[in-house]
Amino acid sequence: xxxxxxxxxxxAGAGMSGATLALALASGGLxxxxxxxxxxxxxxxxxxxxxxxxxxxxxxxxxxxVGAGAALAPHAQRIEQILVTDGASxxxxxxxxxxxxxxxxxxxxxxxxxxEPLGYMLENRRIRAALAEAVTQARIEVFAPARVERVEVDAxxxxxxxxxxxxxxxxxVVGAEGRTSPVRQAAGIGVIGWDYPQTGVVATVxxxxxxxxxxxxxxxxxxxxxxxxxxENRASLxxxxxxxxxxxxxxxxxxxxxxxxxxxxxxxxxxVEVVGPTFTYPLSLQxxxxxxxxRIAVLGDAAHGIHPMAGQGLNLGLKDAAALAQVxxxxxxxxxxxxxxxxxxxxxxxxxxxxxxxAASTDIFTRLFSNxxxxxxxxxxxxxxxxxxxxxxxRFFMQEAGGAVGDLPRxxxxxxx
Ligand SMILES: Cc1cc2nc3c(=O)[nH]c(=O)nc-3n(C[C@H](O)[C@H](O)[C@H](O)COP(=O)(O)OP(=O)(O)OC[C@H]3O[C@@H](n4cnc5c(N)ncnc54)[C@H](O)[C@@H]3O)c2cc1C
Numbered sequence: 001x002x003x004x005x006x007x008x009x010x011x012a013g014a015g016m017s018g019a020t021l022a023l024a025l026a027s028g029g030l031x032x033x034x035x036x037x038x039x040x041x042x043x044x045x046x047x048x049x050x051x052x053x054x055x056x057x058x059x060x061x062x063x064x065x066v067g068a069g070a071a072l073a074p075h076a077q078r079i080e081q082i083l084v085t086d087g088a089s090x091x092x093x094x095x096x097x098x099x100x101x102x103x104x105x106x107x108x109x110x111x112x113x114x115x116e117p118l119g120y121m122l123e124n125r126r127i128r129a130a131l132a133e134a135v136t137q138a139r140i141e142v143f144a145p146a147r148v149e150r151v152e153v154d155a156x157x158x159x160x161x162x163x164x165x166x167x168x169x170x171x172x173v174v175g176a177e178g179r180t181s182p183v184r185q186a187a188g189i190g191v192i193g194w195d196y197p198q199t200g201v202v203a204t205v206x207x208x209x210x211x212x213x214x215x216x217x218x219x220x221x222x223x224x225x226x227x228x229x230x231x232e233n234r235a236s237l238x239x240x241x242x243x244x245x246x247x248x249x250x251x252x253x254x255x256x257x258x259x260x261x262x263x264x265x266x267x268x269x270x271x272v273e274v275v276g277p278t279f280t281y282p283l284s285l286q287x288x289x290x291x292x293x294x295r296i297a298v299l300g301d302a303a304h305g306i307h308p309m310a311g312q313g314l315n316l317g318l319k320d321a322a323a324l325a326q327v328x329x330x331x332x333x334x335x336x337x338x339x340x341x342x343x344x345x346x347x348x349x350x351x352x353x354x355x356x357x358x359a360a361s362t363d364i365f366t367r368l369f370s371n372x373x374x375x376x377x378x379x380x381x382x383x384x385x386x387x388x389x390x391x392x393x394x395r396f397f398m399q400e401a402g403g404a405v406g407d408l409p410r411x412x413x414x415x416x417x
Contacts, residue, residue, distance in 0.1 A: 002157075002171075007033040007141070008338065009328065010160050010170045012148040012183050014040065016053075016124070017300030017317030018176030019131040023066040024321055026138045028329030028417035030338075033168065034140060035160070036177075037147040040132055049124040050279045051202050052236035054079065054215070054228060054311035057116040059318040061414035063130075067137060071130035077231045078117035080106050080213035117213070121228050121236065123204075143168070148177065151186035153295040158339065171339035174297050174324070176317075179286055181302035187293040193286035193305070198223055199246020200281040200308050203237045203261065204230065208270035211235055224309045227269070234275065237261075238308060240283065250280045283307055287359050291320075291352060292344035299324060304355045306362045316355055322409035323350045329417045354406060 009025055011018045014036035022032040042048060060076070063069045084102035106117045135142065143162065150161035151173055158173045175183025184191075211229040218225045223240030230236055241249065249257060258274050286305040291298055300317030324347045331343040410417060 005157060005170050006168045007031045007170045008172070008332070009033075010035065010158070010168050010173045012036075012160070012173065012175050012181075013177030013300070013302070014038075014043070014132075014135075014142060014144060015176060015178060015300065016127055016131060016314055017321055018174070019128075019135055020062065020066070020068075020318055021174060021176060021299065021321035021325060022140050023068065023131070023134055023138060024062070024325035024411055024417065025328065026140055027066045028325060028332075030325075030329060030332060032140060033143060033170075034135065035143040035146050035148050035162065035168070037145050037163075040135075040142050040144045043125075043128040043132060045125065049128065050204065050277045051238075052121055052123045052204070052228060052230060053127065053314050055120045055122055055127075055318075056312075056315045057119055058408065058412040059315050060116075060120055062318060062322050062411040065411050065414055065416055066134065068130045068134040071133055072122060072126065075126040075231060076120040076122050077229050078106075078213050079119045079121060079215050079229065080117055082118060082215045082217065084217045084219075086219045118215075121215070121230050123230065123236075148182055151183055151296065153339075158295040171337060172295055172297065172328070172344075174299060175302040176298075176300050178301045179305045181288075181298060183296060184288055184298045184302050187296040187298075189293060189296075189298065190289045191286050192289065193284060196240075196283040196285070196307060197243050198240040198283045199243055199249075200283050201237075201239050201241055201246060201249055201278070202281070203257070203274050203278040204276045205235055205237055205261075205269070205272040206275050207233050207235055207272060225265070226309075226311070228311075235272075239264075240309075241280075243282075246280050246282075249278070254278075281308075285359060285363055287356065291348040291355075292341065294341050294344075295339040297324060297344050297347060299351075303351075304359055306359045309362060312358055312362070316358060319354065319409070319412065320347075320351050322411040323347055325411065326409045326417060350407070350409075 008030040009032045011022050011032050011034050014034040018034060022034050025032040060069065063072060082104040104118060147163040148160055149163045152159045157169050157171050160168045160173055173183055175181045177183065210233055213229055215229060216227040225239040228236045249260065254274060257278055261274065284305060285307065288298055288303045291303050299320035301313065303320065304316060306313050327343060327347045328338045331338050336343055
């Protein structure tokens with residue numbers, strides 16, 4: 001590294017995508033630094049992020065390879081089956097109630113993925129804590145609390161101005177600071193997208209009946225409703241409400257929230273007890289027009305924010321991290337300038353198609369399924385039934401959900417850089 005530089009790569013944002021990128025870069029011999037306005041230790045507090053994420057098995061391989069897997073393993077709930085139902089009300093998946101029922105089973109792809117499940121459910125606070133621990137172990141320097149405010153680039157490098165007046169220099173700056181991304185704005189990269197008239201509601205519940213590793217996704221007229229298995233026989237519930245009802249739930253007392261849950265979903269869940277805080281999130285689609293500019297790259301939600309219906313937002317960010325780290329480590333080994341547009345375009349070309357396709361298909365699905373039009377209901381039911389009957393189609397969807405299709409970066413195959 002040039003002495004004039006503080007690091008090879010300045011990563012703005014120590015969230016799950018940014019921290020994973022830093023670990024991947026360090027595993028390949030580069031020197032990253034992380035910058036985040038949140039105190040680093042605070043990220044692991046239960047109240048910081050009450051969500052849980054469905055993590056594709058390929059994404060989990062990357063964490064194993066960069067040193068975060070062992071700390072995550074005790075908290076990772078294997079997803080053995082996914083049941084998808086187009087229902088008028090929850091419980092419609094009960095046997096005999098609907099012909100439109102998709103079933104994915106990890107046993108069907110066991111030979112191709114070494115017995116790995118379809119994915120894992122992990123609470124975000126556990127992911128953040130494990131990544132923070134691995135970052136400390138890897139001796140990656142973290143500037144936190146510190147906020148990136150300005151980025152200036154010239155032919156030699158990039159200068160990042162922090163809110164406290166300090167300046168950091170490196171050949172490359174990566175924006176991993178979520179949807180508002182000041183790095184993306186500094187690069188003049190515009191965004192396209194729109195808000196959904198929906199709010200995502202998230203609650204963790206303790207279940208009466210054993211979940212047996214089964215994830216349920218119901219497409220209800222108001223929007224999708226997911227019941228995602230967690231360790232200790234808990235589940236993460238994620239559903240969408242119209243914006244005004246979402247706003248009311250945001251401020252509701254715990255007992256009012258629990259009563260709403262019972263009314264909305266009836267006896268189908270069995271006796272459930274809400275454990276821990278509940279959260280509401282505005283939902284929107286946002287895609288950056290480009291993923292790279294001279295000395296600047298963006299990844300994760302800074303590059304693409306999608307509807308949580310498919311549970312793929314973070315997985316896309318983790319794929320970005322794996323691809324960008326591989327491109328940069330290989331370029332550095334060849335003696336190339338890692339901040340040059342020629343190098344960064346390799347990353348952008350690799351990831352652009354996957355990100356745009358997933359954002360577009362999630363958007364289409366959201367519109368198609370958050371709807372009670374009888375014709376649409378018939379069409380999507382026929383589609384589901386077809387996929388369910390055709391074994392190869394079903395296996396393709398399972399591989400896709402597992403993040404194991406296409407031109408996979410080495411880290412997602414479980415190989416070191
Ligand atoms: C309800 C819901 C459920 C979801 N479920 C799933 C799921 O099951 N599976 C899945 O894959 N995805 C899921 N997602 C999407 C997933 O949560 C996001 O894609 C993911 O959190 C994005 O991570 P990120 O690191 O890119 O950005 P963020 O999590 O937004 O992190 C950005 C980081 O940058 C920091 N930052 C902000 N401003 C600055 C600045 N100026 N300078 C430096 N740092 C800054 C922030 O403090 C933060 O730490 C869900 C989303 C929602 C809303």
